[in-house]
Amino acid sequence: MSDTTQTGPMLAADGTPLKRSLRRALRAQKMRALALIAPLLIFVLLTFIAPIVDMLFRSVENQIVGNTLPMTVEELRDWDAADTPDEQVFRALFFDLFLAAEAKEHTKLGSRLNYEESGISSLFRTSGRDVADIGEVFQDALEEIDPAFEEAQVWAEMMSGGAGAEANTRLLSNQIGRLEQLESSAFNGDIGFVPGAEISEILPNTARAYAAFAGFTYFVDGDVVAEEEPWEAVYAALAVDLEDPATATALASYSGPSADMLRAAAAAELPPIDMKAAMIDSNKDWARPNFWETIQTYSPPYTTGYFLNAVDMEKTPNGIALRSEDERIYGILFKRTMFMSLMITFSCVALGYPIAWLLANLPSRTSNLLMILVLLPFWTSLLVRTSAWKVMLQQQGVINDVLVWLGLVADESRLVMINNQFGTIVAMTHILLPFMILPMYSVMQTIPQTYLRAAKSLGATNWTAFWRVYFPQSVPGIGAGSILVFILAIGYYITPEIVGGTTGTFISNRIAYHISSSLNWGLAAALGTILLAVVLILYWAYDKIVGIDNVKLG
Amino acid sequence: MKLTKTLLATTALTVAAGTAVTAQDMANSMTIVSWGGAYQDSQDKAYVQPYLAANSGVTATWDESSAEAVAKLRAMNEAGNVTWDLVDVVASDAMRLCDEGLALELDHDEVLAAAPDGTSASDDFGDLIVSDCFVPQIVYSTTFGYRTDMVPEGVEPPSTVCDVFDLAKYPGKRSLQKRPIDNMEWALYCDGVAKDEIYDVLGTDEGVDRALAKLGTIKDQVVWWSAGAETPQLLADGEVFIGSTYNGRLFSAIAEQNQPIAMMWDMQSFDLDGWIVPAGLPADRLARVMDFLKFATDTQRLADQAAYISYGPARASSAPLVGKHADLGIDMAPHMPTDPANAGNVHIYDYEWWADNRDDLDAKFQSWLAQ
Numbered sequence: 001m002s003d004t005t006q007t008g009p010m011l012a013a014d015g016t017p018l019k020r021s022l023r024r025a026l027r028a029q030k031m032r033a034l035a036l037i038a039p040l041l042i043f044v045l046l047t048f049i050a051p052i053v054d055m056l057f058r059s060v061e062n063q064i065v066g067n068t069l070p071m072t073v074e075e076l077r078d079w080d081a082a083d084t085p086d087e088q089v090f091r092a093l094f095f096d097l098f099l100a101a102e103a104k105e106h107t108k109l110g111s112r113l114n115y116e117e118s119g120i121s122s123l124f125r126t127s128g129r130d131v132a133d134i135g136e137v138f139q140d141a142l143e144e145i146d147p148a149f150e151e152a153q154v155w156a157e158m159m160s161g162g163a164g165a166e167a168n169t170r171l172l173s174n175q176i177g178r179l180e181q182l183e184s185s186a187f188n189g190d191i192g193f194v195p196g197a198e199i200s201e202i203l204p205n206t207a208r209a210y211a212a213f214a215g216f217t218y219f220v221d222g223d224v225v226a227e228e229e230p231w232e233a234v235y236a237a238l239a240v241d242l243e244d245p246a247t248a249t250a251l252a253s254y255s256g257p258s259a260d261m262l263r264a265a266a267a268a269e270l271p272p273i274d275m276k277a278a279m280i281d282s283n284k285d286w287a288r289p290n291f292w293e294t295i296q297t298y299s300p301p302y303t304t305g306y307f308l309n310a311v312d313m314e315k316t317p318n319g320i321a322l323r324s325e326d327e328r329i330y331g332i333l334f335k336r337t338m339f340m341s342l343m344i345t346f347s348c349v350a351l352g353y354p355i356a357w358l359l360a361n362l363p364s365r366t367s368n369l370l371m372i373l374v375l376l377p378f379w380t381s382l383l384v385r386t387s388a389w390k391v392m393l394q395q396q397g398v399i400n401d402v403l404v405w406l407g408l409v410a411d412e413s414r415l416v417m418i419n420n421q422f423g424t425i426v427a428m429t430h431i432l433l434p435f436m437i438l439p440m441y442s443v444m445q446t447i448p449q450t451y452l453r454a455a456k457s458l459g460a461t462n463w464t465a466f467w468r469v470y471f472p473q474s475v476p477g478i479g480a481g482s483i484l485v486f487i488l489a490i491g492y493y494i495t496p497e498i499v500g501g502t503t504g505t506f507i508s509n510r511i512a513y514h515i516s517s518s519l520n521w522g523l524a525a526a527l528g529t530i531l532l533a534v535v536l537i538l539y540w541a542y543d544k545i546v547g548i549d550n551v552k553l554g
Numbered sequence: 555m556k557l558t559k560t561l562l563a564t565t566a567l568t569v570a571a572g573t574a575v576t577a578q579d580m581a582n583s584m585t586i587v588s589w590g591g592a593y594q595d596s597q598d599k600a601y602v603q604p605y606l607a608a609n610s611g612v613t614a615t616w617d618e619s620s621a622e623a624v625a626k627l628r629a630m631n632e633a634g635n636v637t638w639d640l641v642d643v644v645a646s647d648a649m650r651l652c653d654e655g656l657a658l659e660l661d662h663d664e665v666l667a668a669a670p671d672g673t674s675a676s677d678d679f680g681d682l683i684v685s686d687c688f689v690p691q692i693v694y695s696t697t698f699g700y701r702t703d704m705v706p707e708g709v710e711p712p713s714t715v716c717d718v719f720d721l722a723k724y725p726g727k728r729s730l731q732k733r734p735i736d737n738m739e740w741a742l743y744c745d746g747v748a749k750d751e752i753y754d755v756l757g758t759d760e761g762v763d764r765a766l767a768k769l770g771t772i773k774d775q776v777v778w779w780s781a782g783a784e785t786p787q788l789l790a791d792g793e794v795f796i797g798s799t800y801n802g803r804l805f806s807a808i809a810e811q812n813q814p815i816a817m818m819w820d821m822q823s824f825d826l827d828g829w830i831v832p833a834g835l836p837a838d839r840l841a842r843v844m845d846f847l848k849f850a851t852d853t854q855r856l857a858d859q860a861a862y863i864s865y866g867p868a869r870a871s872s873a874p875l876v877g878k879h880a881d882l883g884i885d886m887a888p889h890m891p892t893d894p895a896n897a898g899n900v901h902i903y904d905y906e907w908w909a910d911n912r913d914d915l916d917a918k919f920q921s922w923l924a925q
Contacts, residue, residue: 107653118914122906125653326763329921336924395727396792419777502732502778502923510920516625518913519650 052532059310059525062303065295067181068109069096073299081296081317084287090275091240093286094131095205098233099212101128103182103220115520116305117294123285130282135232137271138239145268146261149235156226158258159210161196165256168197168207175211179219191218193225202241202250203262209237239273242266293317306526330527333507338534340425340506341489347429348436348485349478356440356477361449378434386495389427393418393499419501427499432488436481443477479546487535507531580842581639583613588642590618592806596862597642597691599880601850608849612842623647627656627832636832639843645826646905646912648688653909657687657830658840665844667852669871678853678869682826684905689851690828690868692859695891695900696736697822699789699804699815700796714899715821716744718796719772726795729785732778734919735908736798736823739901741768743821753907762915766922778923789815801891805864809882809889819896823903828868866892 012021034041066073071092079085100106110124142149149155161167172194180187193214200207213234214225221228241247248266251259279286297315298305305315312328313320322328355374359367377385392398395414403409417423447470455465493508500506507527514524542548586602588594594616602614617638619626624647630636643651651657660666662683666675676683682690698718704726705711717724718740730737739752745768747755755761769776777794779785785799786807801822807813829851831843849855856867857875864886867873876886887893891900 104655104659108655111650111653114910115913119910121653122910327917327921329917329924332921332924394791394793497780505924516622518916519624519628519654520913521628 055525056529057525058522059306059529060302060304061522062298062305063181063301064109064112065299066301068100068105069093069295069299070178070181072096072295076292076296076299079292079296081289081293084276084289085292087274087276089292090279090286091273093279094134094275095209095233095237097124097127098131098135098231099178099216100182101131102216102231103179105182111519113294113298115309115518115523116298117291119285120291120294123283123291127279127282127286132232134275134278134282135236138273139232139235141271142235142238142265145265148258148261149265150229152227152229154258154261155210155230155234156193156214158256158262159195159199159207159214160193160257161199162257165199166197167194168200169194171195171200171207172211172215175208176215176219178212179215183220187215187219189219191215191225193218196256198254199256202247202254203238205237205240206234209234236273238265239270242270243273306522307530309523310526310530330507330510333505333510334530334534336421336503336505337490337507337531340421340428340504341486343425344428344432344489345436345482345486347425348433349482351429352433352436352440352481353474353478356437356444359437359441360444360447374434374437377430382431382494383498385431386427386498389423389430389499390418393423393426418499419504421500421504423499423501424496424504427495428489428492431495432485435484435488439480439484440474440477443480444474447473475546479542483539483542486538490531490535579838580845581836581838582611582842583615584639584839584842584846585615585617585637586640586642587617587619587623587638589620590616592863593802593865594618596859596865597850599862600859601855604855605846605849624650624654624656627651628654630832631656631834636834638832639835639839640847641830641832642691642827643830645684645688645690645828646908648828648830649685649905649909651830652685652687656833658833658835659686660689660831662689665848667848669853669869671871673871678871680870682868684826687830688826688828689830689847690826691851691856692827692863692865692868693824693892694827694865695801695819695822695824696731696798697801697804697891698796698798698818698820699785699807700818701789701792701794702814702816704792704795711816712796712818713820715740715818717818719744719768721772721775724795727775727777727788727793728772729777729779729788729794729797729799731798732780732923734915735903735912736901737769738762738765738915738919739823739903740821741765743901744768749901753904756915757907757911762918766918769922786813786815789813801889802864805889809864809879809884817896819891820899821901822891822896823901824891825903826868827865860886860890864889864891866890 010018012018014021069092072089075089075092076085079089097106100109106124106128107121110121110128113124114121139149172191176187176191191214195207195211210230213228213231217223217225217228242265248263251263251266254262276286285291308314308320310330312323312331314323355370359370359374361367362370390397394400395416395418397418399417400409400414404411404414409415417426451469451473452465455469456462460468490506491508492506493512496504496506497509497512500509508531511524511527511531514520514527539548586597588597598616606612606614620642623641623643627636627638627641630638641657648657652659662676662679663674666679666689668674669678679690682693684690698712698715700712702711706724709723712718712724718728738756742752742755742761742765743749745764747761756765777784777788777797779788779797779799782800782803785794785797786803788794789797790807790811790813796818801817804815804817808815808817829847831840831847835843851869853869853871854875856869857872857877859865860867860872860876861878861880867876873892876890878884879886888895891897
């Protein structure tokens, strides 16, 4: 070419390479455009995308088990699900449950696990009440040995290992981290207590229980640690530590605060520790291996359990299996929702097409009147329209009365037209009809009438002219209306609830039930996610088959 | 977090002790959540308006959201912005809210007024305090009403719950609530299970099948309702012959609208409705709501409420004070579910049992309905 003399990049007027200068100019333009749409973008992100992401997340989230019973989950990891777990697991459960009961989080976990296994809810509720009594046995025994065990100040000093002792800050921050997870809030600040390194080596359980108590007392109760008598769980933990003969040996050479008192306690006879018996005594269901299995199965922080439930499956010890026949419901409901939404869409096309054609082709005075008739029900309350159908369709209703009066139907055999699929389809077709007519009308308006006349003048019959010339041009309107009606129908809730009876309800009625009544939001989220996925797949299929470019909303 | 909790604790204590709380420490407005309709009106007339009259400058706003209270409270709690001060819920929802930590646990003897004769609040309410978070107001029942003009000729009007299952003697449609609670118990009772064994039987798979099989004998003839107003409407239109609903709804259809409907109290299912205070209220709002709660649940106020609606007051000491209907002037006592003439054979619904088994049975029940 001609620029053989110039080898470097093309330069702009100010000497910078043209490419870079162009990019800079474009970037500024892009930023300006972005700034203009930013309010909308942020609005959509906050009010639309974020809730959907949150919902998707809820359908797999399951951190509550691990957060509430961390030690139990750890101990259960190697449990083989054959028999009731051993004492070690029950001890972990006792300490976990004690803290959870103090924080009033145990019943939440109970209701969560009750979704998977009936009966767990009351198991946690009753045992949460009893854990204090179980621990009190050890508190009484220790206080009998030395009344100083009652003193809050003595405990605080004993567990801190005395002034100037080496501190075990890791233990404390671990326990505070645990409290943060349990209470779902952040705790910062100096609680005025640090466990001593030596004493927490000798009495590991006691130090852990006391550190949890100290953190809870300061952050949640807002009290001073050294002024509060420890929980019963701390005494139980001390009993557990003293049960080990090695503790007495270690204590013999210990010289921290209250060393004598601890040595006396180690030498004395304490009540035997049998947490397994105590917990089973509190509620005999703790002996049932299937309850433990549920806890073990649902201990990971994320679960597929909700999704399995949403497709009528469940986790069993032998893997994933279909639920028993009398518990399957969601498969039926998904199929029914699809089928009925399609029926409603077809009825809307069949009823809406002629009306849209009239609207587009009548002289404007008549078509305006017709338009008002289409829009009038659109402006009426949804509930009023649905209830009106009840009055029309019920057995003692207007339609049946007229049919009986005409002698078409015998008084004893009045037609059942409501509280079934028929009622839902009729009422929803009526309610969704404007969503079909309006897009069809706006497309038909753009089809010049001269085309039909031209076809006819070239010898086409009325039918051929319509079918070969007019109809293909109106397809984008049908497509837009169908997508609109179908997607609205699939998520409809109030109309099926009122006129659907038992055979005409949709999946959305179950979603509503789980959101507002059973509070199983995880399952509701899973059902909602599946519904969303189905709609997206159908949309994609529509795009592949008909082409989304063929859709015209106006 | 810490500060609010401390404040909460201290205010709760001071309110409880009834000392040192002056009107300045209390918020001037309350948002009270209830069910709307005649029931909310009865609350408004019996204690909200009297309270506002006695405390000038205080306003109360109603929110008719009790039906979705549990879900909404949970959402508010997650969002960290609880806008409600006092919520009217049924007992089973109160238990659930308490379990979820969404309702405040109360010491009934400290926060509620004692009976005029000095009986402590917890003794006066007795067993009706089914949860630590719950302050009962009324006893209502789910019971049956039937069309008097649709009773077949020459046949006695229905007198037991088992007549609902007797299609030969009483043909026609029935309306039942679209949930397993009560229906399963009635079905087992009419299938020959002794009343005190119902929950033992229902706790087994065979028992559930048995109850569903019994319900199956009338399934074709049942209209399932989900809102309390449906049965009175179905009865008034002659759509059903007999149907279950809340007794207060039937009372207004019979006494206020003069419909040809009569009550059938046999095996009526007692349930409770009452207040909960949401957890996590700021101190001034908590102080106000506690002050109101003490007033609104005292013996006289609960008895006053019975002049507007036929639900039994939850306090034992209120029962003798129940008078006449405020507008109709009829004696209210015979219309109370707790009246001895009506309470000959009642079904006491087991909250703990249903809290445990509700999800499981609901799945089976819904699956049975869908088939």
